């Protein structure tokens with residue numbers, strides 16, 4: 614299939630692109646940064662998703678995976694929310710489309726990260742459902758994934774700080790973060806295997822959001 618991955622020069626996007634290539638698909642990557650992938654079935658476009666006029670025509674996209682994003686910048690809303698909308702509006706609504714996947718964030722659920730970042734990701738959850746409604750007549754799905762921590766360069770400030778890392782692990786029931794390769798497998802499942810789930814968000818956060826409740830009750 615023809616797969617388009619945004620953010621393909623970054624941790625999650627490059628892992629997703631690599632997995633689809635390994636499975637025999639043809640991948641176009643789109644990123645503001647140069648390519649990090651060298652493969653005969655990979656082509657790379659340098660473009661800024663926040664500028665819709667900079668997005669080239671890419672006909673026949675069957676699977677669209679939106680990973681491009683920034684964190685704690687002046688552009689969190691314009692890249693993460695408006696930029697993702699630019700990409701989906703440009704490439705999804707055509708007869709070849711089969712599935713769209715948007716990488717949101719656990720912060721869309723918890724609101725616990727940088728204000729504009731959380732707002733951008735929260736917006737993506739309702740946009741995912743909006744796209745799912747509009748893509749259904751094409752027989753195509755649209756879902757989002759909301760990862761908690763993923764061990765990519767984006768998180769160096771806490772991964773490289775043992776004190777902060779311990780604080781995070783104390784709040785994380787499974788005592789680990791996911792790596793980009795695991796998230797790539799989720800991307801593959803949601804876009805290739807899944808044909809029946811649409812308009813949904815899946816929270817993948819090692820239990821951080823929902824498993825910290827405690828039952829308090831007097832001892833006998």
Ligand SMILES: NC(=O)c1ccc[n+]([C@@H]2O[C@H](COP(=O)([O-])OP(=O)(O)OC[C@H]3O[C@@H](n4cnc5c(N)ncnc54)[C@H](O)[C@@H]3O)[C@@H](O)[C@H]2O)c1
Pocket residue numbers: 619620621622623624625626643644645646660661662663680681682683684692693696716717718719759760761762763764765766767768
């Ligand atoms: N790493 C995590 O813990 C985590 C958790 C939840 C959600 N996410 C989300 O997953 C996505 C990927 O994160 P990552 O960890 O791989 O980050 P990353 O920084 O490694 O990769 C992001 C990529 O997006 C590209 N990009 C940034 N602005 C762009 C623009 N305007 N146009 C085109 N490309 C642009 C960057 O060049 C980079 O290659 C992001 O949307 C991020 O918010 C990450």
